[in-house]
Amino acid sequence: xxxxxxxxxxxxRLPLYLRVLEEAPNQELISSQELGARAxxxxxxxxxxxxxxxxxxxxxxxxxTAYLRDELRKILNLHKPVPMVLVGVGSLGHALxxxxxxxxxxxxxxxxxLVALFDKNPELIGREVEGIPIYPIxxxxxxxxxxxxxxxxxxxxxxxxxxxxxxxxxxxxKAILNFAPVKLTVPDDVELADADLSLELQRLAYYVNx
Amino acid sequence: xxxxxxxxxxxxRLPLYLRVLEEAPNQELISSQELGARAxxxxxxxxxxxxxxxxxxxxxxxxxTAYLRDELRKILNLHKPVPMVLVGVGSLGHALxxxxxxxxxxxxxxxxxLVALFDKNPELIGREVEGIPIYPIxxxxxxxxxxxxxxxxxxxxxxxxxxxxxxxxxxxxKAILNFAPVKLTVPDDVELADADLSLELQRLAYYVNx
DNA sequence: TAGATTGTTAATCGATTAACAATC
DNA sequence: TAGATTGTTAATCGATTAACAATC
Numbered sequence: 001x002x003x004x005x006x007x008x009x010x011x012x013r014l015p016l017y018l019r020v021l022e023e024a025p026n027q028e029l030i031s032s033q034e035l036g037a038r039a040x041x042x043x044x045x046x047x048x049x050x051x052x053x054x055x056x057x058x059x060x061x062x063x064x065t066a067y068l069r070d071e072l073r074k075i076l077n078l079h080k081p082v083p084m085v086l087v088g089v090g091s092l093g094h095a096l097x098x099x100x101x102x103x104x105x106x107x108x109x110x111x112x113x114l115v116a117l118f119d120k121n122p123e124l125i126g127r128e129v130e131g132i133p134i135y136p137i138x139x140x141x142x143x144x145x146x147x148x149x150x151x152x153x154x155x156x157x158x159x160x161x162x163x164x165x166x167x168x169x170x171x172x173x174k175a176i177l178n179f180a181p182v183k184l185t186v187p188d189d190v191e192l193a194d195a196d197l198s199l200e201l202q203r204l205a206y207y208v209n210x
Numbered sequence: 211x212x213x214x215x216x217x218x219x220x221x222x223r224l225p226l227y228l229r230v231l232e233e234a235p236n237q238e239l240i241s242s243q244e245l246g247a248r249a250x251x252x253x254x255x256x257x258x259x260x261x262x263x264x265x266x267x268x269x270x271x272x273x274x275t276a277y278l279r280d281e282l283r284k285i286l287n288l289h290k291p292v293p294m295v296l297v298g299v300g301s302l303g304h305a306l307x308x309x310x311x312x313x314x315x316x317x318x319x320x321x322x323x324l325v326a327l328f329d330k331n332p333e334l335i336g337r338e339v340e341g342i343p344i345y346p347i348x349x350x351x352x353x354x355x356x357x358x359x360x361x362x363x364x365x366x367x368x369x370x371x372x373x374x375x376x377x378x379x380x381x382x383x384k385a386i387l388n389f390a391p392v393k394l395t396v397p398d399d400v401e402l403a404d405a406d407l408s409l410e411l412q413r414l415a416y417y418v419n420x
Numbered sequence: 421t422a423g424a425t426t427g428t429t430a431a432t433c434g435a436t437t438a439a440c441a442a443t444c
Numbered sequence: 445t446a447g448a449t450t451g452t453t454a455a456t457c458g459a460t461t462a463a464c465a466a467t468c
Contacts, residue, residue, distance in 0.1 A: 009435065015412035019391075031449065040393055043449095044437055051451055059450040060444040077415045084411070095305030096407070103408060112411050150418040151411070175414035177407075181229075183250055191417035193410055197306070197387075198313060200403055201294070201322050201361070202225035204385035205287045207401035208360040219459065241425065253425095254461055261427055269426040270468040 010049050013041060014076055017049075021069035022109050031062040082112045083149045085173075087164050088156035089119040089134055092179060096155060101130035115147050120160075137164075144171035151175045158182040165192075220259050223251060224286055227259075231279035232319050241272040292322045293359045295383075297374050298366035299329040299344055302389060306365060311340035325357045330370075347374075354381035361385045368392040375402075 020038040024030065032046040039046070050056055050068075053075055057063045073079040086097055100114045117134045119125070124134045135143055144152075152173045156164050161180035168176060175191040178184055181199065186192045230248040234240065242253040242260075249256070260266055260278075263285055267273045283289040296307055310324045327344045329335070334344045345353055354362075362383045366374055371390035378386060385401040388394055391409065396402045 007435075011416050012413055014416065015409045018412065019409070033449085038393075042437070044439095045435090047449090047451065048436080055451070057450050058444055059442065060448045062449065075416070076412055077418050078412060082415050082418065091305045091308045095301045098301045099407070100411075110408065112408075112415065151414055153411075174419065175417040177410060177414060183248075191414060193414055195405065195407070195410060197309070197405070198320065198322075199225045199229070200387060200405060201310075201363075202228070202286055202288060203222055204361055204387060204401060204403055205292050205322065206221050206224065206285070207385040208287050208292065209384065217459075243425085252461070254463095255459090257425090257427065258460080265427070267426050268468055269466065270424045272425065 006052055010052060013039070013045075013049055014072060016041070017046070018069065018072045018076065018078070021065055021072065024065055027065050029062045030065050030068070032057070035063070078111050080111065082151060083115045083147050084112055084151045084153065085116045085118065085140075085144055085147070085149045085168075086114055086153040086155065087118045087137070087140065087168070088154060088160075088179075089117050089121075089124055089129065090155060090157075093117070093119075093153075093155035094129055096153060096179075097129045097132060101132060112151070114153075115149060116143050118143075137167075140164075140167050141171045144168065144173065149173065151177075153177045153179070155179045216262055220262060223249070223255075223259055224282060226251070227256065228279065228282045228286065228288070231275055231282065234275055237275050239272045240275050240278070242267070245273070288321050290321065292361060293325045293357050294322055294361045294363065295326045295328065295350075295354055295357070295359045295378075296324055296363040296365065297328045297347070297350065297378070298364060298370075298389075299327050299331075299334055299339065300365060300367075303327070303329075303363075303365035304339055306363060306389075307339040307342060311342060322361070324363075325359060326353050328353075347377075350374075350377050351381045354378065354383065359383065361387075363387045363389070365389045 016039045017035060020035055032043040036043040036046040056068050056071055086093055097114055097117055100112065103110050104113050114132055117129060117132055118137045118140050119134055120137045125136050127134050150173055152168045154161055154164055154176060158180045161178065161182050162184055165176060165184050165186060169186060169190055177193050177195055179195050181196050184192060226249045227245060230245055242256040246253040246256040266278050266281055296303055307324055307327055313320045314323050324342055327339060327342055328347045328350050329344055330347045335346050337344050360383055362378045364371055364374055364386060368390045371388065371392050372394055375386060375394050375396060379396060379400055387403050387405055389405050391406050394402060
């Protein structure tokens, strides 16, 4: 880590700020007031969040849009290509792969590049999705290391997820986005984010009054 | 709302507890200790969360698994079928529809039923995904009301998302899961959850040190 | 009865907001 | 200079944890 341990709540807002800045390329300056309004965050919190990483603004003036954008990209490691792998090319995995690849091709700001897919189904091996090859899961360790991927997406069935996580961690992956509906365990130095759609929908059902 | 306004942090954990209970159908009793351990939550917090909705346990004994499960289902409105619609049948929408439908068919505990899909692409109209019909977006209001759907999923491009949200709200939808990468606006009585995959991946990139 | 565990209150912790001196 | 806005400290708010009396 380049800075002291920053709270997850803070890190979560950084991509939000970055998006606002990327959507305002013709604007020279932006105040915490305006940045906050567009990101849905209070101006004070915008300033406090940014202050964890340095002094990016000028008193009485605001922040230089392009400069702050570049600094945020560096903080988020998005200033250079980030290779990424995906495990589990079922219908969800397939869709996620297409989604990401297209985003990568169409949006030059989006530097997260899916470079390999893995599945255990022999029928899928050798095929590709939007030009990304599908490898057998037995090649996971070798390929992941070869490609230098430190970020991974998991879209395998629940009962296979933990063993896939373990294999990814062994291959040096440091952050995982998990779509399988199970609680997974990772070492302290690996970040795990759950994108559990069923859980989210069940939560939303709470707000649906008869 | 059947109870006073309950914090979002609390509601978010309820489906987690429900899952643990559903995965332990042969166990008569469960303590806050055990329930918490399996859900990844402290025992004290489990008890406090549940206490917002009533007294479900017995001192010195714990909670009756089946009873607590049924109560949680009622709290989350999952004790009866919840009709749901999805707008935007691109590759992501398509995959989400398949994913949900299969889950609904295979898992009797999963009562969220996708009943209609909408898209503006004329080529898709009249087709179906896993037996769910695709309607033109012009029929959104009529069909949503007819089917009584109060929960919706949005998987349309960013620039179409706000107008879709407005149409859903007008049709009586009370909770929306949004996959489009934009900040959307809804009235106070509608719950909006963002499932912004790019944002989540960008956040994870922070943890990938060179 | 003795042991265990709930429901609840008080203490702690962390995150957000308010306020303002510094300064562009 | 006068007006505006940052970076930062202090105050507030809310969520989690600790502790324990009630009681099964």
